[in-house]
Amino acid sequence: MSDYKAGSNLEKVLKAGKFAFTGECGPPQGANITKLKEKAAHLKGCVDAVNITDNQTAVVRMSSWAASLTVLQEGVEPNFQMVCRDRNRLAAQSDVLGVYSHGIRNMLCLSGDHQKFGNHPEAKNVFDIDSIQLINVVKTMRDEGKFMNGQEIDVPPKLFIGAASNPFAEPYEFRVFRLAKKIAAGADFIQTQCIYNMVRFRDFMKRVVDMGLHEKCYILAGVTPMKSVGMAQYMAKQVPGMDVPDSLIKRLKGAPKGKAAAEGIKMAVEQIQEFKEMPGVAGVHLMAIEWEHRVREIAELAGMLPRPVV
C-alpha cells in the first residue's frame, strides 16, 4: 500500500524532502506536435515535472490534456493545468477522469485569465466553479471517490493537486489567507507567480511559515528569467499582479550590450540559490517562456542537476 496520494514523480521528490524543480511548456497553436516534443526533450531530465498550460492568456492552443499525453509519451512527467474559464463542472470532472486514466498524476487548478486578453475575446466564459472549488472537487474525487453530486466513482482518479498563488497581487493582506484557503480546500502543492520582488516574497514566506502553511503543503517559488530589458519593462507595466522592482530593470540595463539575457539568467540562478535556503520553500517552478532550450543551462548553474530519482 502506497503512502502517496497520487504517486507522481513530483510528489515522490517533494515527500522525500528533495528540493523540487518544475518547468513549464505551452502547447502548440496548431496540431503540430513536433515542436512540443522538442520542448519536452529540452526539459527531460532537467525537471521533476512540466506544467502543460491550458489555453494560457486565453489564447487557443492544443488542449492541455492532449499535450500532457504527448509529453508523457516523451518520458517527461506532465503537470496538467486546468482553468475554470473554459469548463463547467461536468467537463472538469470528466477531464480529470480522462487524464488519470491515461497516466497523468499531477494537476494544477486555476481560475484562468479572462478571455478579454486572449484571441477570442467574444467568447462566453464559464466560471461555473472557481479555482478553490475545483481544488476541492479533485480532492473529493480522489479521497472520497465521489463526484460533486455525491455519486460514487468507479475507480477514483488519484491526482497530486496543485494550485497557484500570487503573493504580489492586491489586496496583499489577503494573499496569505487565500493561500490558506487553497490548502484547506485540498491543494498538495503550490506554484507561485513569478517572483522578482524578493523583499516582499521573503515577508510573504515568513507569514506562511508563521501560520505553518508550509507544513501542510509544498510551496514552489516561481521564477521566470528576464530575456531583455523590454520584457522586464513589459512585465512591470503591462502584466496585472506582477511586481518588478526598478532595481531589477536597472541591473538588466547595466548589462553589457547583448548580454541582458545572460544577466537575466544569472539573476534567476541567484534567486534559485536563495530559494534553496529560504524557510518554507520546497522547490522552484521555472517558467522559462519559450526558452525551454535554456532550462538545462539554468538548472546546471543553479546546481539543480542531476534531478533526484525517488
Next chain:
Amino acid sequence: MSEFVPKIMAFYCSNCATSAAKVSHGMSKTMPSNVHMIHVPCTGRIETLHLLKPFEEGADGVYVAGCQHDSCQYIGGIAKAEKRVLQVKKILEQLGIDPGRIEVFSLSAALGYRFVDIAWEMTEKIRRMGPASMSVNP
C-alpha cells in the same frame, strides 16, 4: 439654376449673445436674412429634440450662440448646450448627415462683432455643403 440659400435656425441666449447682437447692430452689421433667430432665456434649456426639430422641418443648419463658460448667469447653461449639440452631431453622423451642420458658439458683449460674422460664416459653410435633405414627395 438659382443659387442655394441654406435655411438656418439659430438659438441665442438673452444675455451675452443679445449684448453681442446689440454691439453688432451698433457696428451697422446686418444679419443674413436666411438665418431664423430664436431667442431663449438660457441655452442650457435647449433640449436635444429642439435641435433636431429644425432638421425635421427642412432646415439645412442649426447653431446655438450662448455665453462664455465663466459668464453664464445660470452657471452651466452653455456647457449643457455644448453637450447636447455634441449629441446631435452624433445623431446626424449616424443619419449620414454632416455633423458640421450644427455648431455651438460662445459670445459676449466684448465679442459683439462675432454675432453677425457667425451667421455669415455658417451660411457660407452650409451653402457649400448643399441642402440637408431632398425635397419631400409625400
Next chain:
Amino acid sequence: MIVAEAKPISEILTMVKGLKKVLVLGCKGCVTVCNVGGAKEAGILASSIRIAGRKEGIMVDVGEHTLERQCDPEYIEEVKDIVPSYDAVVSIACGVGPQFLSERYPGAKVFPGVNTKFMGGAVAHGIWSERCAGCGTCVIHYFGGMCPIARCSKSLMNGPCGGSSHGKCEISKDVDCIWDMIVRKAMDQGRLNDLLEFRPPKSWTTARDGGPRRMIREELVK
C-alpha cells in the same frame, strides 16, 4: 433598475427601411430613469427617423407614444387601437417590452430600439454600473453586501484572483475589483475571518442555467 442603451440609429433605420408608418413606443419604467427609453427619447428617435427619411426625400409617418410600463399586459393593451395602423413598432423599453408587444400583437412587426445591458443603478449622473446577475439565490451577505457573481469578472466566490491591481480588475482600469472592496470592508470591520471560510460551488439551478424562469405567487393569481 434595468439599464439599457440606445441602439445605433443606423441599425434601427435598417429595421424600418421602406416602411411608411412607424410607431416609436417608450416606457415610463426603468428605461425612462436611465434616459434611454422614455417620452423624451421616443421624441428624439422619432425625429431622427423622420430626418433620415427626409434626407432621402421620403416622408415617414412616425408616431410617438409612451406607456406606463411595457412589462404588464394591462399597459400593453393601451395601444391596441393604434398598433394595427402602423407598419411597425420600435419599442425602446428593455428586452421585455418588444416581447410583450409581439405576444399581444402577433400581426405586428416589433423591433427593439435599445440594447438591454444589465441590472444596476446610477453611480453618478450619466454613469450606470451593474450590481445583480439575477442568479436567483442571493449570497451577498457572505461578501459584505457586495456581489462577486455579478461584479467579479470571473464570478469568483473564494477571494480575489491574481489579477487584482490597485483596486481594479485585470480586465480594465474602469472596472473595480469587487474582491478588493470585499476584503477591505471585511478588514475595516474586523471580520476578515468571515472570508476565510470555504464557499462551496453554487447551484445555478435558480439562475438562467436552470432554463427560462417563471415565478408563481399563488395568493396573487386570480
